[in-house]
Amino acid sequence: MAEEVIRVEDFSFKYRQTKKYALKHLDFAIKKGEFVCVIGQNGSGKSTLASALVGLVPQYFVGNLHGRILIEGHDTQHTSISELSTMIGLVFQNPFNQLSYTAGTVAEELAYGLCNHGVPREEMVERVDRIARIMRIDHIIDKNPLELSGGQVQRVALGSSLIMEPEIVVLDECTTQLDPMGSEEIFDIVKNLNADGMTVVMADHDMERVARCADCVIVLDRGEIVAQGSPNEVFSQPDLREHGVEPPDFLKIALALKEAGVKVDRLPVTEEPTIELVKEAIHS
Structure with a gap:
């Protein structure tokens, strides 16, 4: 039986100066190597959950919090974001939010996190080369990140998370700004990484893709889990549309x-x- 790498226990969160909770009493676990898709209409809490899984909630986005989230046994409230980044990576919905804006080349952008962790230069060069090949950006490694297309920036953003070698990656609807071909290219890369053993948590709006590839689907509505299970179990529920999700x-x-x-x-x-x-x- 695969080990649990994520455990969410009765987790609720309300942003400061808001009246309603963004997440309410979430309880679920994710096993190593699973491909989990989180779906729900806009405002359902998907992005807040993504931020909570990597520790940005509550360490960066402060507010009222109850319960806890464990990543490989580490409580996200008491583990630094820097340490968590070696276990779990996040790719934002807008890839331009992922750039450091301090790097002059794609190679420097990919290496930014490694520099902060004091990785030796030789290892840094090896990781940059390897990730560039995986993300199919080795031909633009010397270009300025601000000169790239949206699809290329998305690959760099994903690569900047993967280069930290986390066992888990969280994708917050990271293909919404791409055309269908670019979206599928990113998804193919993620699917291959999952096939190699990486645990994937992906917020997505493409129900065909979710039904085709997810091991488990979590449906959020107004911050609560209203359905959870295999694609067959979730998409067979007759009240799915009532929660803003089209089959x-x-x-x-x-x-x-x-x-x-x-x-x-x-x-x-x-x-x-x-x-x-x-x-x-x-x-x-």
Whole structure:
């Protein structure tokens, strides 16, 4: 059985000078190597949860907090963000917020965190080269980060987290500003890292992608967990739309066919929305 790397225990948080809690009584655990997707409408608490997992809540974003979050057994309230960054990395929704704005080249931007941790130069060079190849940015390693396209900045932002060699990475809807091709390229990189054993927690708005790739789905609504389980379990719940979440398009097709009297009980929600799959389900 895989070990737990994240444990959230009765966690609630309210930002200073706000009346309502952004997160309310969250309880869940994530095992090593899992791919977990957090979904929910805007304002549901996804970004606050992402910040809490890496210690920015409450160490940077202060407020009222109850409960605790453990990352590999370390309480995020009592472990420095610097130490947490070697265990869990965060990629922001806006990649430009991830840049240090002190680096003249992509290589220097990638090495920024390593410098702060006193990593020896030889190891630093090796890590920069390796991450640049993984992120497919080795051809722009000498360019100024401010001269890059949005997709290239997103790769640099992800690389700046991965270069710290965390076992967990948190992605806060980090593909929303990319075109479909760029989004899939980033997602393919993340999926490959997960296949190699990295634990991934991803807030996402693409339900087809979530249904296809997640091991576990957590649905947030107004700061509370309203559904949790496998994609099949979550997307099969009839009240999902009431929480501001639309099911994948192919599930909508299946539901429409059911309403028309066509039997499609064998259509799994974790599959791609292909006509062939729908036909197979109809004739089974």
